[in-house]
Amino acid sequence: MSSEQARPGFELPLRLLFVFRVIIDELHERLAREGHPDMRPMHGFVFQAVGPDGITAVELGRRLGVSKQAAGKTVEQLERLGYVERGGDPADARRKVVRLTAHGVDGLARSARIFDELRGEWAERLGGEERLRGLEDALRTLAPGNPFQLDTPRWLGST
Amino acid sequence: MSSEQARPGFELPLRLLFVFRVIIDELHERLAREGHPDMRPMHGFVFQAVGPDGITAVELGRRLGVSKQAAGKTVEQLERLGYVERGGDPADARRKVVRLTAHGVDGLARSARIFDELRGEWAERLGGEERLRGLEDALRTLAPGNPFQLDTPRWLGST
DNA sequence: CTAGAATGGACAACCTGATTGTCTATATGG
DNA sequence: CCATATAGACAATCAGGTTGTCCATTCTAG
Numbered sequence: 001m002s003s004e005q006a007r008p009g010f011e012l013p014l015r016l017l018f019v020f021r022v023i024i025d026e027l028h029e030r031l032a033r034e035g036h037p038d039m040r041p042m043h044g045f046v047f048q049a050v051g052p053d054g055i056t057a058v059e060l061g062r063r064l065g066v067s068k069q070a071a072g073k074t075v076e077q078l079e080r081l082g083y084v085e086r087g088g089d090p091a092d093a094r095r096k097v098v099r100l101t102a103h104g105v106d107g108l109a110r111s112a113r114i115f116d117e118l119r120g121e122w123a124e125r126l127g128g129e130e131r132l133r134g135l136e137d138a139l140r141t142l143a144p145g146n147p148f149q150l151d152t153p154r155w156l157g158s159t
Numbered sequence: 160m161s162s163e164q165a166r167p168g169f170e171l172p173l174r175l176l177f178v179f180r181v182i183i184d185e186l187h188e189r190l191a192r193e194g195h196p197d198m199r200p201m202h203g204f205v206f207q208a209v210g211p212d213g214i215t216a217v218e219l220g221r222r223l224g225v226s227k228q229a230a231g232k233t234v235e236q237l238e239r240l241g242y243v244e245r246g247g248d249p250a251d252a253r254r255k256v257v258r259l260t261a262h263g264v265d266g267l268a269r270s271a272r273i274f275d276e277l278r279g280e281w282a283e284r285l286g287g288e289e290r291l292r293g294l295e296d297a298l299r300t301l302a303p304g305n306p307f308q309l310d311t312p313r314w315l316g317s318t
Numbered sequence: 319c320t321a322g323a324a325t326g327g328a329c330a331a332c333c334t335g336a337t338t339g340t341c342t343a344t345a346t347g348g
Numbered sequence: 349c350c351a352t353a354t355a356g357a358c359a360a361t362c363a364g365g366t367t368g369t370c371c372a373t374t375c376t377a378g
Contacts, residue, residue: 006275007278007292007295008271008274008275008278009271009273009274009275009276009277009278010203010270010271010274011295012182012278012281012291012294012295012298013179013182013183013186013274014306014307015295015298015299015302015306016175016176016178016179016182016298017175017176017179017306018298018302018304018306019175019298019301019302020172020175020176020179022301022302022304023171023172023175023301023302024172027172044169056355056356057355057356058354058355058356066335066336066337067336067337067338068355068356069336069337069338069356069357069358070335070336070337072356072357073334073335073336074335092344092345092354092355093343093344093345093355094343094344094345094354094355094356095344095354095355095356096355096356111169112167112168112169114168115167115168115169115172116165116167116168117168118168119166119167119168119171122171122301125300125301126297126300126301131297132171133166134293134297135171135294135297135298136166136170136171136174138285138290138293138294139171139174139175139177139178139294140174141284141285142178142181142182142281142284142285143174143177143178143181143182145177145181147173147174147176147177148173215326215327216326216327217325217326217327225364225365225366226365226366226367227326227327228327228328228329228365228366228367229364229365229366231327231328232363232364232365233364251325251326251373251374252326252372252373252374253325253326253327253372253373253374254325254326254327254373255326255327
């Protein structure tokens with residue numbers, strides 16, 4: 001009985017990207033207000049990869065899906081911004097371990113807190129936590145894998 | 160009665176991006192099999208902007224959120240790949256209008272068809288067209304705007 | 319009608335972020 | 349103990365984007 005007009009197939013992917021952008025923009029707007037105006041969308045992924053134990057440039061490159069040189073340059077920038085620092089590994093003189101500074105830990109913690117706040121707002125907007133869970137579940141159903149390993153940077157860009 | 164464990168706020172955005180990637184990868188895998196191995200994620204946006212009437216480099220740049228020079232370079236590449244061609248505008252000697260070639264129209268049509276096929280598969284995976292509509296509606300609720308104007312390329316990249 | 323402003327396009331220089339290739343130093347395992 | 353693998357540094361290069369400049373054409377006020 002309903003009108004059952006077909007929706008175009010490109011709507012879903014466009015919406016997915018658009019909502020992602022809106023969310024990330026909102027996150028970084030709030031981060032900027034809380035003392036992290038230099039944080040960029042990619043930094044969260046890097047911080048996550050660095051983790052509490054630190055990481056080497058080579059391993060970071062692997063996780064992010066880029067060359068070790070590219071990972072090294074990213075680390076240099078983050079070092080300049082005061083988010084990470086590099087130190088030698090006493091157990092292996094070849095390795096230089098990248099670790100989060102206090103500032104980096106702060107940025108990571110604030111990101112997590114803001115994401116959780118935002119999640120509450122999304123749930124409210126959708127009319128309840130259940131709806132939000134339903135959304136997340138639907139997305140998991142469509143793409144069950146682990147969404148973490150992101151080499152996404154240049155994936156989109158390549159014209 | 161349910162366990163009600165809190166989900167982290169970063170799950171949703173990560174899932175959104177991940178599903179987007181999976182969808183776009185699937186699209187381009189099928190496009191490659193159908194004679195368009197050179198099409199890239201960005202091309203769809205460009206084709207859409209070019210449209211049936213053609214467009215100038217300046218206008219394309221505006222729509223894509225990049226400089227006219229960048230838009231011009233993109234057009235050069237698409238021209239080299241045989242997707243578009245440039246011709247003069249008899250009504251305005253300054254303008255050079257970019258138009259889709261037959262090959263470009265074919266690519267655009269196949270993209271639309273594949274997206275629609277994929278949409279059917281997603282609906283089935285989710286357990287029905289209604290579920291898919293619910294997903295799309297939820298995304299619209301979270302970010303109501305027009306998802307089209309995408310300057311997304313370097314938005315993510317900026318380290 | 320015409321002079322000045324606005325527009326479309328081309329060209330050049332430069333920046334950034336990535337890539338590959340090469341080199342050295344250090345570990346590791348047969 | 350030597351051969352191989354690994355971590356990191358350095359250099360050259362590339363791709364995609366930006367700004368700045370210039371010219372041709374069109375539009376618009378006087």
